[in-house]
Amino acid sequence: MNYRGPYRVRTEQRPMPEILHPEDAIVRVTRTCICGSDLHLYHGMVPDTRVGSTFGHEFTGIVEEIGPMVQNLKVGDHVLVPFNIACGKCNFCKQGLYGNCHESNPMATAVGGIFGYSHTAGGYDGGQAEYVRVPYADVGPTVIPPDMDPDDAVLLTDVVPTGYQAAEMGGIKEGDTVVIFGAGPIGIMAARCAWFFGPSRVIVIDHVDYRLEFAKNYAKCEVYNFKSLEDPVLFLKKTTDWYGADVCIDCVGCEAEGNGLQTFTGRKALLQAGAGTALQWAINSVKKGGIVSIVGVYGPPFNLIPIGNVVNKGITIRANQASVKRLLPKLIDHVQSGRLNPKGLITHRIPLEEISEAYNIFSSKLDNCIKTVLIPSAKA
């Protein structure tokens, strides 16, 4: 996969990746996905996204080669690779913040290294390729249990942990009302995972009917199209007995719709780091003393959000990139026990060679697309 500019990608032959550090591995990709956050790159919204880059931070693959210091993996292992690149040794990794590693990204201190996610996230080539270099191979990559479906495994690299952590950060208590903004793959998974924490209501808000219908069936939640609500915040106040939701979760990020001013300043004029509409609604819909959890991706500079209301309402904001490695044991158990069905999100399987069409289908929400898996021709 080769990025050529906003809305333009193609496949191209490139040199084989090489071991550049003794803790590297080279992985032959067997499955890779297009993530909703890849669309921010595809739409040209992430600074320092260079022409010629390869995207892709959700992938599984076969270990083809290992560096001299790699001890936990061997050639031939089939692994799932967390999207965050983590050293396992810095103070952040040692405290479980694998999404905030300090030794994987020289280009920015505010974000750890991420596969195929611009030079702002370390300048790594990503997994939408046949082969990929995987640094710190002893830390992130996890051997896929033999009884696990590879389609489930590839969704454990990002979508499932991010959706789960979105709910976890909400500090959901038994009986709570949880509102999730966004019915993309992450929002749908957050809605499903919210039930693990015992709420009495899970509500998903979006504007795409087919996605809301999918969320309703997959996550057994209430769904509302904000285009049919005159004022989504007012609606949420009314439906919570004029109190506000206990927990609001932003699974949308910088490409939100629903507020003309936010859309113009954030998405068209790029005067802020994307449209903060979902976050604004989350802050204004949550109860006093409530919790807002953010996993939606925003750009680095700044966003226009009602921070005064955060103070006046005593809201706790919790946010982070998912700590995939920390969550994997629990999530693998949820999948193996049948409580979670990640592959149920997959609607499209497309050969890697048709990457241009795959991006267009996902970006333009064509053919009722929820989640796309790309299959390289050299798959196992």
Add this chain to the structure above:
Amino acid sequence: MKKEVIDYKAIPGWGMDADPDNEPTYPIKNYTGDDHNRINYERSPQQPVTVEILQSNERPKPSVVFGTSVPPSGLSGIIRRYAFTHSEDRYRHWLPLILADRINVFEGIIDDVRKGHIPNIFAEKGFKATWKYNRQKIVSQVLVTSVVVLTLFSVLKKKK
């Protein structure tokens, strides 16, 4: 600037209300207290720097590993180098990077042509998928464009 050393433990009441259970980052962060050791932890060997890496000026040295994809080059590279002289807090960091990204698109087209490859922009935009799943959009776009072009053409013709 010299850092003033204060005997903070001598301040009356120091630490008396500290509550280890008041830990809002749990369970995301398993707080160990190591944060106070700052960046003094055991690092793996440094990846050799074989290509130009633009490093944030908010860190003293490169991270142990880094990506080597697409080193800065050309006019966009010059702009990116300028951007990295400013901290991540400044517009002077991010806005030049966005500008460099846009210039880089044209550099990419020039590079393609130089290599004898004329980029097929329609194919790169996945036009086939739109044709298959949303043909109405293409037809309406062609119609609107035709009307605009014809109107402009007739206006210009009248002026002559």
